[in-house]
Amino acid sequence: MKKAIILFMTTILFAGILAACGKSESGNAGDNKTLVMATSADYAPFEYIESDKSDEIIGFDVDLANAIAGKLGYEVEVKDMDFGGLIQSLKSGQADFVLAGMTPTEKRKKNVDFSDIYYTAQHMVISKKESGIATIEDLEGKTVGVQLGSIQEGKAEEINKTVAIKVENRNRIPELIQELKAGRFDAIIIEDTVAKGYLEKEADLTNFTMSDDPEEAGSAIAFPKDSDLTEKFNKELQNMKENGELQELIVKWFGGEN
The missing domain is CATH 3.40.190.10 (Periplasmic binding protein-like II)
Incomplete structure (x- = not known):
């Protein structure tokens, strides 16, 4: 009887471990429908905090992330960090993507993948x-x-x-x-x-x-190497360019055409 109980409990424990292993903290797998966006919230109007109003990170990049992720069925969790640590956050699995007015230089492309350009500045x-x-x-x-x-x-x-x-x-x-x-x-x-x-x-x-x-001009969205999100985001980004949604965000945050 004791052996049967021990065997039963062991089976339950093993099943629990397998279930836990099947969960993913990333939006790329499992049932988790939240993507982690890493940014440096000191870059108005791309991403910043109006500290006199709230602790919320707002800006052009945040709106763009929410728009694209929403079309793909995801919610977005925004994490603020120093700009110099953004690439590493992707490599270490802390974030699913980076939106921070980042330019897709050849050096950065060795470590991460990039979307198409979504905004160009000087x-x-x-x-x-x-x-x-x-x-x-x-x-x-x-x-x-x-x-x-x-x-x-x-x-x-x-x-x-x-x-x-x-x-x-x-x-x-x-x-x-x-x-x-x-x-x-x-x-x-x-x-x-x-x-x-x-x-x-x-x-x-x-x-x-x-x-x-x-x-080496313009800003793009960064992803971990070989992320399946890159192609998905590119498709929605292109749709937003064609239907005018991206231009609406540009006018909202920059007050003019780009």
Whole structure:
């Protein structure tokens, strides 16, 4: 009798273990219908927090994620982290995709897969009006701030090959603005769409736009290598481009066409 009870309990325990193993924390398998989106919520209007109103992460990328995932039958859980850790979050399985105004560079493509481009912007150099900085050449001998792990960090390193500058990085965009205003940076490089909001608030800042490599322009959605979500998201993204939904989001968050 005891042997029968032990055998029965062992069978139940084994079945429970198998059931647990069958569950997935990712939206790619199992019955879980929530996808984890990793982002860096310091990049208005792409993703940011209006701290005086709520702790919710809002923005263009969040709306885009919810729109595409909703069409595929998923809900989205947004996780905020430093930009430099976003690629690793995909590689480690912490996130199903990254939406963070990320440019699909060749270096990043070695570690993750990307969707088609969903938005294109340019790099902008911002400095104080009295700095006299109006061209790349004017940056010589200056300290230039960039966001850690960003495409702008790479651009600054490229500049340094022909125009001697000191490149320093910070984790968050507001930190770059603060360092610039405090005089610890002579200039910073950020995306023009993001820069727009700061330029409207800070009257003592000026800017100029850098030309960009067309092969490394634009923002795309990042996925783990060989994720089945890449093709699914691309299909819905293309539908949104064709039916005007993507343009509606662009007008909502950027106030114009792109």
